[in-house]
Amino acid sequence: MKFNKIFETITPYKSEEVENFMRLHANENPYINREILNLLSEEIKNLRLNYYPEIDQKKSREILAKFFNVDYSNIAVGNGSDELIDLCIKIFSGNEIIILNPSFEMYSFYSKLNNLKINYINFDELNKINNLINENTRMIILCSPNNPCGRIIKKDIIKKILDSKIPVLLDEAYYEFCDENNFEFIKEYDNLIISRTFSKALGMAGARIGYIISSEKIISNLMKIKSPYSFSITNEKIVEIIIKNYDLIKINILKIIEERERMKKLLNVKFDSKSNFIVIESNEIDLLYNKLLDNKIIVKKLKNLNNCIRITVGNKSDNDFVIDIIKNKLNYY
Numbered sequence: 001m002k003f004n005k006i007f008e009t010i011t012p013y014k015s016e017e018v019e020n021f022m023r024l025h026a027n028e029n030p031y032i033n034r035e036i037l038n039l040l041s042e043e044i045k046n047l048r049l050n051y052y053p054e055i056d057q058k059k060s061r062e063i064l065a066k067f068f069n070v071d072y073s074n075i076a077v078g079n080g081s082d083e084l085i086d087l088c089i090k091i092f093s094g095n096e097i098i099i100l101n102p103s104f105e106m107y108s109f110y111s112k113l114n115n116l117k118i119n120y121i122n123f124d125e126l127n128k129i130n131n132l133i134n135e136n137t138r139m140i141i142l143c144s145p146n147n148p149c150g151r152i153i154k155k156d157i158i159k160k161i162l163d164s165k166i167p168v169l170l171d172e173a174y175y176e177f178c179d180e181n182n183f184e185f186i187k188e189y190d191n192l193i194i195s196r197t198f199s200k201a202l203g204m205a206g207a208r209i210g211y212i213i214s215s216e217k218i219i220s221n222l223m224k225i226k227s228p229y230s231f232s233i234t235n236e237k238i239v240e241i242i243i244k245n246y247d248l249i250k251i252n253i254l255k256i257i258e259e260r261e262r263m264k265k266l267l268n269v270k271f272d273s274k275s276n277f278i279v280i281e282s283n284e285i286d287l288l289y290n291k292l293l294d295n296k297i298i299v300k301k302l303k304n305l306n307n308c309i310r311i312t313v314g315n316k317s318d319n320d321f322v323i324d325i326i327k328n329k330l331n332y333y
Contacts, residue, residue: 024312024322025300027147027174027277029203031252031315036245043237053236055228060239064211067243068183073216076223077239079230081173081197081210084222085141086110088193088212091221092167094138098129102148102304104171107141123149126157133164140164143171145178148302148310150273158182162189167218169193176201176253177260178274183213190215200276201253202242209235260313266323270308277312280326285309288326295325 054060057077065072078084089097089110099107101120111118119132123146133140140161144153162168162185172194175181185192198209209231212219242249256276263269263278270281282288285307292299292309300310311322 020296022297022314022318022321024314024318025298025310026205027200027275027310027312028205029200029252029256029276030313030318031203031255033203033245033248033252035248036241039241039245040238043241044234047233047237049233051233052229053231053233056223057231057236060231060236063239063243067246068213070186070213071216073219074186074213075211076214076219076226077209077211077231077235078226079210079232079235080199080208081171081195081212082106082110083226083230084195084210084212085169085171086113087222087226088167088169088195088218089114089116089139090225091218092138094136096134096136097138098132098140098166100126100142100146102146102302103141103143104147104173105304107143107171111141123151123153126153126161129161130164133166137166139167139169141169141171143173144182145174145273145275147171147174147275148277148300148305148308149271149279150174150275150277151271152178152180152274155180155182159185162192165191167191167193169195171195173197173200174275177257177276186213186215190217193218198238198242201256202249203252204238204242207235207238209238255315256313259316259319263311263313263319263323267326270305277310279305279308279310281305281308283307292322292325295321297322297325 058072060077061072061075064075076084096117096119097111098119098121101122108118116138121129121132142153145151168191170182170192172181173196193212193214195212198207199205267280270279289301289309302308302310
């Protein structure tokens with residue numbers, strides 16, 4: 001029996017291996033807002049979980065549409081942004097795709113599943129992207145702030161890429177951690193798809209909630225191939241409560257930004273990250289990685305950035321522990 005080798009590219013940590021570790025490898029939010037959890041707990045008691053959710057997720061789409069001042073026909077929600085990224089790739093024609101390098105590995109994963117030829121473009125060469133665009137180009141996938149480096153793509157570059165008329169999926173999973181986004185282009189360009197998530201800044205990684213904002217035509221075509229019941233009743237309620245209590249979430253976002261800037265000043269970071277993580281480069285990266293692992297701290301060793309690890313910004317006490325190991329116990333800086 002033969003299996004697709006694509007699946008070998010995704011190697012998650014086993015849950016039993018990380019249960020007692022400090023999780024600084026997945027860009028998760030370190031804060032759990034107890035007030036919101038209490039609200040969820042009360043609401044979930046009253047959910048009729050014996051019934052299927054809305055077939056078109058209209059209520060959740062309307063809540064997000066009101067929050068962003070667009071029509072609900074410009075919004076789709078999904079079981080994490082991963083589901084929506086896969087669907088976006090499916091609805092267009094062409095057998096080639098352009099993906100930012102380095103970037104989130106799931107873009108390549110879904111492109112390969114859809115049998116597409118992948119053309120990679122380096123972050124610092126985005127102004128030359130037109131050299132890769134041809135009649136077979138199905139889509140361009142960008143990420144800003146970019147994972148894994150945390151860098152922002154300049155607006156003039158994004159605008160130039162949008163002018164190509166090729167569908168552009170712009171992943172803004174980390175947009176809450178920086179002071180700019182590209183929402184302003186939504187009404188100007190009907191080829192733009194902005195992907196966002198509840199997993200990072202909003203602290204709901206375990207719930208699996210993603211959403212996209214785009215033109216009515218793109219959303220309509222995506223909804224035609226989307227599984228009708230992929231978005232649970234529980235997630236519908238989470239969307240409602242999070243958006244209604246966004247001010248509570250904002251407090252923790254500001255804490256993460258403050259800690260990120262503090263870590264950038266204390267450690268020798270490779271990039272000026274505008275996300276909820278930092279990247280450290282070293283010729284002894286294995287030593288650094290293993291030393292953190294010995295202290296039960298999991299960070300991300302980056303395959304597509306040589307000699308680099310990515311460290312999620314945790315709470316102050318976790319960050320102090322990491323800084324102490326890197327600066328003092330390792331005499332790294």
